[in-house]
Structure formats: C-alpha cells, structure tokens
Amino acid sequence: MTDQLDRPAESTPAPAYGLGNSPLRTDALPKALGIYPYAADLWAEGLLWGAVLRSPHPHARIVSIDTSAALAIPGVHAVVTAADLPAQPVDGGTAPPSDRGAERPVLAADVVRHHGEPVAAVAADHPDTARLAAASILVEYQLLEPLTDPEQAFNGPALHPNGNLLRHLPLRHGDQEAVGEVVVEGLYQVGRQDPAPIGTEAGLAVPRPDGGVELHLSSTDPHGDRDRVAARLGLEPDRVRLVVTGVPGATADREELSFQVVLALLALRSGRPVKMVLTREESFQAHGGRRPALLRYRHHADAQGTLVKVEAQILLDGGAYADVSAEVLGAATAFAVGPYVCPNVAVDAWAVRTNNPPAGRMRGEGALQSCFAHESQMDLLAARLGLDPLEIRRRNAMTTGDSLPTGQAVTCPAPVGTLLEALDEVPLPALPLDDPDTPWLLPGGPGGAGDPAAVRRGIGYSVGMVHMLGAEGADEVSTATVRVSGDHATVICAAVDAGQGFATLARQIVQSVLGVSEVYVAPVDSDQSIAGPSARGRHTWVSGGAVEKAALMVRHQLLQPIAADFGMSVELLSIADGKITSYDGVLGMPVTEALEGKELWATAQCRPHPTEPLDEAGQGDAFVSIAFCAMRAVVDVDIELGAVRVVDVTVAQDVGRALNPGQIEDRIEAAVAHGVGAALLEDLRTTAGVPHDLSLTGYRLPTSLDTPEVRIATLVEERDVVATFGAKAVSAVPAVVAPAAVAAAVRAATNLPIGRLPIPPQDAVAG
Amino acid sequence: MLPTSLAEAVEALGTSPAAVPVAGGTDLMEAVNAGRLRPAALLGLGRITELRGWRYEDGGTAVLGAGLTLARMDRPDFAALIPALADAARTAGPPQTRNVGTLGGNIATAAPTGDTLPVLTALEAQVTLAGVGGTRDVPVSHLLTGLDPIRPGELLTWVRVPLLHAPQVFLKATGRSGPARATASVALVLDPARRGVRCAVGAVAPVPLRPLEAEAWVAGCIDWSARGEEGATPIDPAAAAAFGEYVATACVPDGYGADAASGLPPQGPTAAALALRRTVAVLARRALGRALK
Known part of the structure; x- marks a missing residue:
C-alpha cells in the first residue's frame, strides 16, 4: 500500500510551499483513507463505558433521584448525580466572563430547564450495561409549564434565579427623530440550525495517580475546557490534563461542558478509564445550536x-x-x-x-x-x-x-x-x-x-x-514555539486545527520565514501555552501572529552569527530551500551547516489591540x-x-x-x-x-x-x-x-x- | 441463522417464530444498533439467492423476489417492465441504502414513507407468504392495513405484480434535491385493457391511500383511443387539474396536522391540510399528465 501511495508523489513535481501557495493538509490522505484516529477510536486497557440519563421534559422540578436499581446491576462501577459534584453557585457566581456556561449545571440538581438536560450518569463495563443502568435510574419529576415562546419570556415566570433576560442592548445612534421619504417594514424569522458535527461527541478520561484526570477529547479550546472542568470538579487546573484528539467536525465550540465533566467525574469515581460516545440523538440534545x-x-x-x-x-x-x-x-x-x-x-x-x-x-x-x-x-x-x-x-x-x-x-x-x-x-x-x-x-x-x-x-x-x-473587551492572546534542528522545524502551538486549516497555515508561515521545507506541527495538549479557542476566525490572526514572531526570532538567532562572519547585517541575508544566501548571491551556506548540530528555538506571543x-x-x-x-x-x-x-x-x-x-x-x-x-x-x-x-x-x-x-x-x-x-x-x-x-x-x-x-x-x- | 435456501429459511422460522428475518437491514439494524429493538434472534436472508431475482408467470404477472434490492430495481431491464416501481426504487434513498435495501424489507417495515408501497398498492400487487404449513397470497393493501397481517412463522417471499404494458408514474415531493423521505408521493398506473386508472397516495397516512372515486371519474374523462397518438390530447387539462384536487381532497382530511389535544372541533381544513392538499394535487396532476403523454 505504501508503494501505491508513494508513486504518484514521485511523478508530480515537489509542491510549492510557503505563504500564498496552496499545499495540501498533511492529514488529508489519512482522513480520505479512513485511518485518521478520532476520539471515538480511542482505547485504554480496562476501560469502562459511560452513559448519561437525560431529562425527557423541557421543564420540571426534580423531586427525587433513586439510583439504587442502577447500582444493583452487575457490571456497573459508578453512578453519579449532581450530589457528587462540589456545589456550584446557581447563578454562575464569580466565574470569569470567559467561562461560557457558568450558570449551566453539569448535572441538573433541582430543576431541569430543557429537554435532554443531563441528570445522572453511569460507568459500566459494557456500553449496553451503562445505557441500561442509566435508564433504570428512577427520577421523580414534578412537571412545570415550559416557556417556549421567546416573546413570553419577558412576562413569564423566571426560569432561573438570574431571570429570563440574558441581555438587553438598546443601541441609539444619530438623530432619533429623523424620518425618510420612503419607509419599508418587515418581520423576519430565523430557525434553529444545529451544528450537527459528522462525528458525535466522544472522549476518554483516564484517572491519574495524583488524584487528577487526563481527558482525551476533540476539544477546540483545550485550556478553556481544562479550566472549566477543573473548576466544576473542585480540582486545581494542573490536575486536569487535556489532550486534543482528531476533531470530527466543528463549527466553533464542540464538546459541551457537561459531557467533559461527567466523563472526568466517572473516571475519578471508578478509578478506571472511562470512554463515552454519544449517539446521534444524544448529540443533538447535548450541543447548542443557532439562536432562533x-x-x-x-x-x-x-x-x-x-x-x-x-x-x-x-x-x-x-x-x-x-x-x-x-x-x-x-x-x-x-x-x-x-x-x-x-x-x-x-x-x-x-x-x-x-x-x-x-x-x-x-x-x-x-x-x-x-x-x-x-x-x-x-x-x-x-x-x-x-x-x-x-x-x-x-x-x-x-x-x-x-x-x-x-x-x-x-x-x-x-x-x-x-x-x-x-x-x-x-x-x-x-x-x-x-x-x-x-x-x-x-x-x-x-x-x-x-x-x-x-x-x-x-x-x-x-x-x-x-x-x-x-x-467587547475579550482578551485575545496566543503563544507559539518554533524550534529548528537539523533540516526541519517544529511548531508547538495549542491552536486546534478543527479542519479550518491552521496546521497547514502554521507550516506555511515557518516555511516562508525560515526557508525550511520540512515543518512539523506538534499535537495539541493543555501542557502547552494558551492559544485560546478555535472560534471567531481568530487563529489565523493571533496564533498565526505568534508563530510568525517566534519564527522571526529563530531566524534572527540563526542568521546573526553568520551575518557577523560575513561582515554584513542580518537583513542582507535570505533563506530559501534550506540554504542561507547573501543579498548578492556570492556567499551561501546550508541551514544544517549553520546550525552546527545545535537546536534553536523561540517562543512568542501575539495579542491584538484591545477592544471595549x-x-x-x-x-x-x-x-x-x-x-x-x-x-x-x-x-x-x-x-x-x-x-x-x-x-x-x-x-x-x-x-x-x-x-x-x-x-x-x-x-x-x-x-x-x-x-x-x-x-x-x-x-x-x-x-x-x-x-x-x-x-x-x-x-x-x-x-x-x-x-x-x-x-x-x-x-x-x-x-x-x-x-x-x-x-x-x-x-x-x-x-x-x-x-x-x-x-x-x-x-x-x-x-x-x-x-x-x-x-x-x-x-x-x-x- | 443464515439459511441458504428458501425451504431452509421457512423451516428455521417455523421452529423459532420469534426470530426476525433481516435482509438489507437498513431499517432493522439501525433500530437494533440504537437499542430500540432487541430481537430474540435474527434470520439472515442474504444467502438465499433465489429471492434476489424475478421470473414471469403465465397470465402476465411478474413474480419479484423479496430480496430484490432497490438498486437492482432501478436498472433499465427492470424499469422497462415496471417503470413506476423503478422510479420509486431510484428515489428511495442514497446509493448506500439502495444497494442493500430490499423490496421485501420495504413492505415488511411498512413505513408510511416507504416509497415502493404506493406503487405496489396502485398495481394491486399480491404478496406470497410462506410458512411451514404452506404458502398463501395476500393483497399488499390487506397486508399493509393489517386486515391480513403476516402471521408468526411466515416469511414474505414473493411479490406478484401484474404486468400492464402501459405508462406508469411515481412522483414524490421531498422539499430538497438530495434523497429524503417523501412529504407526499403519488403512484399512478394506466390499465388500458380495462380502460382504468389506478392511483395511490403515499406518506400522507400510515398506509397508501387509493382515491377510488377519483380514479373512476378520471378514467371516464380520458379519450383512450387518442392516447399515444402524435399531437393528441387524451385529456382536457382542466379535467387533469380537477383530478388532482379530487385526489387531494379524498386523501387529506380537513383535520390533518391539527392538535388533537386541543379538543376543538375542526373549523374547516387546517393550514397544514391545505398545504399538503396542494402538494398532492400537483403531484397527481403531473403524474396523470406524464402517464398520458
């Protein structure tokens, strides 16, 4: 098979690299062949399977939860409800504004507020056992009238201690008395589009000997997710490590918080690795869609x-x-x-x-x-x-x-x-x-x-x-490290390529700045420096900027001694195709020789100007x-x-x-x-x-x-x-x-x- | 259980009537995988090659194997034989589904949106059910309406379709260009020997509906001798449009889509009923137009 794959590559000319060209994604072929690993493909020795019990009602008070039937099923290792989590302030408390979903409970404690809201979760040694056990948890609901017409939200009963009005923005600009000669009016409605990622939510949690947990998830915001999971579990952030796996489709955010926390909690409770893969139906219930x-x-x-x-x-x-x-x-x-x-x-x-x-x-x-x-x-x-x-x-x-x-x-x-x-x-x-x-x-x-x-x-x-x-004042920042050794360079940046192509772009940036064709982009985990979420089209700017800065610093380190040798300034040297050349083309030296077996690296940060x-x-x-x-x-x-x-x-x-x-x-x-x-x-x-x-x-x-x-x-x-x-x-x-x-x-x-x-x-x- | 012959399968089903026969599995296995269905046993029909083809029988009948795939039914040789069934099979889903989904499965699942069902209903097809005690033939409409259902231990083996050697049309409205479930479908076949029109409307009710009065009325409006002649108009366009309305009103009740829980008596047709009637009327009119072209 390798032969077959290699042959066309030999017959085609070497692809152009660097910015302005269109090199192929490095994961394009494995994805097309179906051998690219996603979170649903993960495995760990002795793993358990998680399942979540969700509310069948859009609005109800939870009177009681009886988990004894689930615990009695052979093969069930852990059953968790809201009572197993450290208490969270119901109004979201003093969570930073970046903590999306601060007021969303991981598992509903007293009230369920939407159909499919998670209420309890189970870990068992077989996925069917886990689902069966989840279904056997007895929840007594007192049904409440659901409020589903947004126009009724203003005068309807408060669905949450924080009230029904999430934000009101009255924008006034210019002369409010102005009137035009022609006036047209319209009423428009937009429906609820769902992200419907082609791969459903999936992940693996592995308990660590130090009481922490390692999460393998298709996260698009590794540090944000790590911090939120740690906060919900009452752990220090450094006790939670998040490893980003292949992302099977994301329109911005992906794995919803409850899924991540429940997965981690089940692993901590059972002391065994826990894997969870949502069904398509659960996936629709779990993630958020467009606002009607x-x-x-x-x-x-x-x-x-x-x-x-x-x-x-x-x-x-x-x-x-x-x-x-x-x-x-x-x-x-x-x-x-x-x-x-x-x-x-x-x-x-x-x-x-x-x-x-x-x-x-x-x-x-x-x-x-x-x-x-x-x-x-x-x-x-x-x-x-x-x-x-x-x-x-x-x-x-x-x-x-x-x-x-x-x-x-x-x-x-x-x-x-x-x-x-x-x-x-x-x-x-x-x-x-x-x-x-x-x-x-x-x-x-x-x-x-x-x-x-x-x-x-x-x-x-x-x-x-x-x-x-x-x-509106969000702090935007990203950090990247670029390393050069031998004939190749490596980019370490926690910007997740969810399919939008950041990894390809990072390679192109380093190729252009350092003139090295072989560039590897390291897999992402939360031990790396913060790069922020893959959303709002930010990585080209902030993470691309950080990669460029770091690559320029490496370039300077690389060229400065040579420039001194040649007796000219660094600006007069250029690098292309792995070779350093002076402006007049007279002096030249391969990059590998200039490195003298050393490894050069630099880390840089990019933070665009602030907003208000x-x-x-x-x-x-x-x-x-x-x-x-x-x-x-x-x-x-x-x-x-x-x-x-x-x-x-x-x-x-x-x-x-x-x-x-x-x-x-x-x-x-x-x-x-x-x-x-x-x-x-x-x-x-x-x-x-x-x-x-x-x-x-x-x-x-x-x-x-x-x-x-x-x-x-x-x-x-x-x-x-x-x-x-x-x-x-x-x-x-x-x-x-x-x-x-x-x-x-x-x-x-x-x-x-x-x-x-x-x-x-x-x-x-x-x- | 994986029997290799029909006799073997019937016998296996006779000894364990709780086993569920599975052919393409496009509906069944999806339900099993999602945990909605846990059959005691599965009887795989994939190795019974005799059920995957068709043969002719005296008296102008085609006997179709229940294991005939939707993809096979779309091929030109079959389409020349029973065009409406080929049309229904072609639009029944994406290629992956059609490659394994079978005619028998479509009937046994009996989904309201099953695309071959209105065609079989309009063709007045018969279904052969085989049990240990022998075989019996049941009209497909009796099977679908539950008038004469499949009994325990019986296997759906053959579908007998009368060959009419006349135009027949299947049309379906889906609201998209890609494969989808029908919001409404119409199968219309001409029976020139008896000067009859037979029509069935799918997806608007749990089973395909036959607007018998509309069929009889429109058969009288058609100039049967002019049919197929160059430049002839076998039916007045106004009559074709009226036929569409007739079919739609017959098949879509006033209260369609109304909230049954509200308890209010229906005040004329609901908006949903009007919208669906319009769709059915257009489909029926177009189907008649294409059949008579």
Whole structure:
C-alpha cells in the first residue's frame, strides 16, 4: 500500500510551499483513507463505558433521584448525580466572563430547564450495561409549564434565579427623530440550525495517580475546557490534563461542558478509564445550536434610496442557559444595519431564556440573523423605489473610515463596493431552457417530481459582515514555539486545527520565514501555552501572529552569527530551500551547516489591540477588525411544489491577503453549504420544547445534490495593516451572507415576501 | 441463522417464530444498533439467492423476489417492465441504502414513507407468504392495513405484480434535491385493457391511500383511443387539474396536522391540510399528465 501511495508523489513535481501557495493538509490522505484516529477510536486497557440519563421534559422540578436499581446491576462501577459534584453557585457566581456556561449545571440538581438536560450518569463495563443502568435510574419529576415562546419570556415566570433576560442592548445612534421619504417594514424569522458535527461527541478520561484526570477529547479550546472542568470538579487546573484528539467536525465550540465533566467525574469515581460516545440523538440534545430569532425592521430612505434611518427590534432565543448569548447579541446589534452607511440607527435587541434546546456558537452567530433581515429590507427598499438590488447596495455601501452604528470607525479595509462590482462581472449560468442539451437538475432532485413548466429562476444578492476575534473587551492572546534542528522545524502551538486549516497555515508561515521545507506541527495538549479557542476566525490572526514572531526570532538567532562572519547585517541575508544566501548571491551556506548540530528555538506571543464593551447606548469600539463578503445566488423554484434548488452561488470576498488560496476556496465552499442549509433545510423543530426527530433523517443536512456550484468572483486582497500578514478570517462570513442571498433569489423567482429561514416549501408556492 | 435456501429459511422460522428475518437491514439494524429493538434472534436472508431475482408467470404477472434490492430495481431491464416501481426504487434513498435495501424489507417495515408501497398498492400487487404449513397470497393493501397481517412463522417471499404494458408514474415531493423521505408521493398506473386508472397516495397516512372515486371519474374523462397518438390530447387539462384536487381532497382530511389535544372541533381544513392538499394535487396532476403523454 505504501508503494501505491508513494508513486504518484514521485511523478508530480515537489509542491510549492510557503505563504500564498496552496499545499495540501498533511492529514488529508489519512482522513480520505479512513485511518485518521478520532476520539471515538480511542482505547485504554480496562476501560469502562459511560452513559448519561437525560431529562425527557423541557421543564420540571426534580423531586427525587433513586439510583439504587442502577447500582444493583452487575457490571456497573459508578453512578453519579449532581450530589457528587462540589456545589456550584446557581447563578454562575464569580466565574470569569470567559467561562461560557457558568450558570449551566453539569448535572441538573433541582430543576431541569430543557429537554435532554443531563441528570445522572453511569460507568459500566459494557456500553449496553451503562445505557441500561442509566435508564433504570428512577427520577421523580414534578412537571412545570415550559416557556417556549421567546416573546413570553419577558412576562413569564423566571426560569432561573438570574431571570429570563440574558441581555438587553438598546443601541441609539444619530438623530432619533429623523424620518425618510420612503419607509419599508418587515418581520423576519430565523430557525434553529444545529451544528450537527459528522462525528458525535466522544472522549476518554483516564484517572491519574495524583488524584487528577487526563481527558482525551476533540476539544477546540483545550485550556478553556481544562479550566472549566477543573473548576466544576473542585480540582486545581494542573490536575486536569487535556489532550486534543482528531476533531470530527466543528463549527466553533464542540464538546459541551457537561459531557467533559461527567466523563472526568466517572473516571475519578471508578478509578478506571472511562470512554463515552454519544449517539446521534444524544448529540443533538447535548450541543447548542443557532439562536432562533425574530427580527422586526423599519428602513427609512430618501427618494434616491440613500438610507436615512434604520429601526430594528431583535429577539434571540438563548435557550435555557446564558452561554455566549450576550456576546452573540452584541454582534447581532452592531451589525444590524449591515455594511451600509446609515446616520441614524435605533436597535433594541434582547436575548432571552426559554425552555427550548440550548444555544451555542455557530459560524457568524448573531451576524447571520441580522444579515437575513437587513438584506431582505434592502431588497424591499429597492423594489419600492424601482432600483436594481445591486444599485441600492452600491449607493449605501460602506468604505474604510465610515462608522458602524456603534460609533466605531471602520479602520480596516471595507471594499464593499469593489466586491459588488466583481459579482456583476461574472456571467450568469446559462438557463437550461435555452440549451436543451445541458442536463438540468430540477428542484426536487433527479427522479423527482420537478416539471420544467413550473420552474422559475431567481437571482438574489446579499452583502454581509462579521467581526474577527473576541469582541467587547475579550482578551485575545496566543503563544507559539518554533524550534529548528537539523533540516526541519517544529511548531508547538495549542491552536486546534478543527479542519479550518491552521496546521497547514502554521507550516506555511515557518516555511516562508525560515526557508525550511520540512515543518512539523506538534499535537495539541493543555501542557502547552494558551492559544485560546478555535472560534471567531481568530487563529489565523493571533496564533498565526505568534508563530510568525517566534519564527522571526529563530531566524534572527540563526542568521546573526553568520551575518557577523560575513561582515554584513542580518537583513542582507535570505533563506530559501534550506540554504542561507547573501543579498548578492556570492556567499551561501546550508541551514544544517549553520546550525552546527545545535537546536534553536523561540517562543512568542501575539495579542491584538484591545477592544471595549458596548455601553448602555450600544456605543463603543467593540471589534478588532471586520471581514466582508458579497454573494449572488441563482435558484430554480418549482412554484407549484415550493421546491427550491440553488443552482449557482458566486462569491466575492474580502480576505485581506490570501495566505493559502486553495484552502480559502475550500472554506468558502464549506461556508456556502452551511448557509444553504440554514436557508433551505436545517431546522431543529420543537413542539412545546421537545425536538421532533433527533436523527440525520429528520434533521436534513445539505447533500451534494442540495449544494450549488460555488464560484469565486474575486478574493479582494487589501491588506489589513493591523492583522497578521494583513489577512482576514474567511470561514464565517460566507455562511452569514449565503442564507440572505438564497432568500433574495427565491423572492425574485416567486414574488413572495419570504420572511422565514429555513424557507418552508409552502412559503415558496406561488399562485 | 443464515439459511441458504428458501425451504431452509421457512423451516428455521417455523421452529423459532420469534426470530426476525433481516435482509438489507437498513431499517432493522439501525433500530437494533440504537437499542430500540432487541430481537430474540435474527434470520439472515442474504444467502438465499433465489429471492434476489424475478421470473414471469403465465397470465402476465411478474413474480419479484423479496430480496430484490432497490438498486437492482432501478436498472433499465427492470424499469422497462415496471417503470413506476423503478422510479420509486431510484428515489428511495442514497446509493448506500439502495444497494442493500430490499423490496421485501420495504413492505415488511411498512413505513408510511416507504416509497415502493404506493406503487405496489396502485398495481394491486399480491404478496406470497410462506410458512411451514404452506404458502398463501395476500393483497399488499390487506397486508399493509393489517386486515391480513403476516402471521408468526411466515416469511414474505414473493411479490406478484401484474404486468400492464402501459405508462406508469411515481412522483414524490421531498422539499430538497438530495434523497429524503417523501412529504407526499403519488403512484399512478394506466390499465388500458380495462380502460382504468389506478392511483395511490403515499406518506400522507400510515398506509397508501387509493382515491377510488377519483380514479373512476378520471378514467371516464380520458379519450383512450387518442392516447399515444402524435399531437393528441387524451385529456382536457382542466379535467387533469380537477383530478388532482379530487385526489387531494379524498386523501387529506380537513383535520390533518391539527392538535388533537386541543379538543376543538375542526373549523374547516387546517393550514397544514391545505398545504399538503396542494402538494398532492400537483403531484397527481403531473403524474396523470406524464402517464398520458
């Protein structure tokens, strides 16, 4: 087999490396072959299997828990409930703001607040025994009325000692009395998209002789998870070690806290390694999804279509616990108007507590909900004024130096106009009716009920933005170590590559700075220095910056003695292909020789400039930088059945600098697929707080037949001077923009208002 | 248990009637793996090659093996024989499912969304059940409605489908382009010898429904002699549309999707009923149009 794999590599030229090229991920081949290990593949001698008992009710008081039946089952080694954990302050207490989920109990103690909330857990010597034992735990519930309508949260009974209002942000900007000549209003709804990672939650906990525990998890935030687990268990952080395993799909955060703590607790209680793999149904119950949103908008414009004022009310359903709802609400509010100039803005945004499934962090969470609303409003305004949808966006487009409704000046490149122009230049896909020979995949799919006579084509545009890095005063920092010895270099950085490609990027950075082609990226564990979570598109910036700094320090150490020997300054030397050369090419020396058998290493930190929280009027410099994207979607709609197929999506994106163009295109394609799912398919529906069908048959993810052809019109490379390499994060913003573009296209095809995401087929039935 | 012949399988099932026969296992094994089902024993049918094909019988009947896979039914030779069943098999799921999922499994599982079921109902297929005491034939609709269910110790072996040598159509609405469960499906077959139209609606009720009055009415609207002629219109488009409405109203009750717990008498059709009727009406109209083209 090795022979077969090696052969093609010999026949192809050595791949170009360094920044600006598109080398392949090192784990691409093992993943394609199915030999890449994930957490579910882990094994330890004598391991036990964990299982969790979850609440079947969305809201109930726990009267009593009787675990005796479970303990009596042969093969059961530990049964734990909330009573086995050190008491936590129910309101989250003095936990730092970075401790997401501070008020979420690991195991429900007195009240369950959502369907599927963990109540007890079991470790047994066989997975079936563990599940059986969990099911035999008797929990007596006193049912309480579930609060599932977020609009009722304000006046309904408090579901938690912290109240039902998770955050209210009343943003006021400019003249509140301003009125436009043209006014358009709309009401928009966004459903509950689930991250639905392709690998369910899985992990292995191994007790340590010192009373601590080692966790093997597909974590995307190793240090944060370690600290949170330690705090819940009442251990010092250094007693918990977290080893990151392969991550089988993550949209931002992954393993939910309760899963991690329960796993560790079962291992500590039983004194044996414990493995737990959630079923698909449990996985849906365990992780948080997108916040369903209700958005009410009123846009004022003058007769030329220039925005005068935007009024909005945004209501986010945060689920049972606060989690990151406050942060998400900040983004939804700040980006409520979109990438447009508007002098007068009034937004009232609320995130509220309900008994619905928990909410977490998804791509562009907050910004996506607002984008659907503000882009729908721009289309309404264009229709009212008889303007082209592109033209109204051009007239209001933001550029560098304009200010957000939060009063923050956009100092990074904001090439919104350029992006729109680029879209316009890409020809539209041919209409199959004009060319009968082209195969036409009708809405409804191959062999479906589609009828060409009932199919209408629609074209829609949208523009959107997301912020990068943590906002509103979050401390962003990452540390990396770079080591060179012999003919290769090693990067040690606790930034988890959850598939977004950071490991590839780290290799490219070191290759470019040190001219060494062989670069290894070490596996991540919590003994390394803190790099922070793989979320909000931050690793390219903070961890990439730390890797670059460390590599530059190593380069300096390497070149300084040689520069002294040659009698020239370090700046006059360059390294490429493992060779150090002087500026004139006269003097040269291989890197291995320069090292003289030594090992050089350096550690560096990157901390972008600080931000500030939004004040009580929603004003403040809350964001480090912002990325923009414009999109054109082309859809075919069967207007009798309401079936929609997205034919083509053309993307123009502001990337700052394309460090790995191949990887950027992949990320954009993935994000468009994610956005198409949010637009047409993905919705975890509930009745009275109970989800309908927790399976991948019931929860419909886009398949290859549902995803469109994705074309890149342009990647605008206007460097962001404060960012590492001038590059912007690329993964989130296309997911934010795509649902709005698809909705606009469906609207164009059907002449119907389209106010709900995902678009139910009956909303797209015309006539 | 892994019998290699039909006789062996029937005998094994006779001695241990609690054993659950498994063919493709696309529904059964998923339930076993998820812990929802713990059969006392499994009777693997994968090695019974005689059940994986089909043969002809006198009187224009095709006898299909219960182990015929959905993928096999999609192949051109089969599609020429029973086109609607091939259409249903093609849309029944992703290739992985169709490669192992079987016709017999689809009938035995009897899911409301089983795609072959409305086709078999419209074709008025018969199912052969084999037990130690002998075999018996049951109409597929009797089996699905529970009028004459599979008895303990009986194995579903053959499906007898009358060959009509006329156009037949299966259409399904799913709300996506990729494989998915039907929100509604319609199977429509023409029986020119008897000048009849037979139609069954799937996925809207626990079993496929036959709108018998609508069938009889539309059969009278069709100009049977004009069928298949160049440029002929065998049916008035308005009649085809009315047929769609007729089928939809017959198969979707007013109270569809209503909250039974509310206890209120239904005030006219619910919004869900109207939406589903519209879908069924469009499917039935299109199916008739394609069959008569």
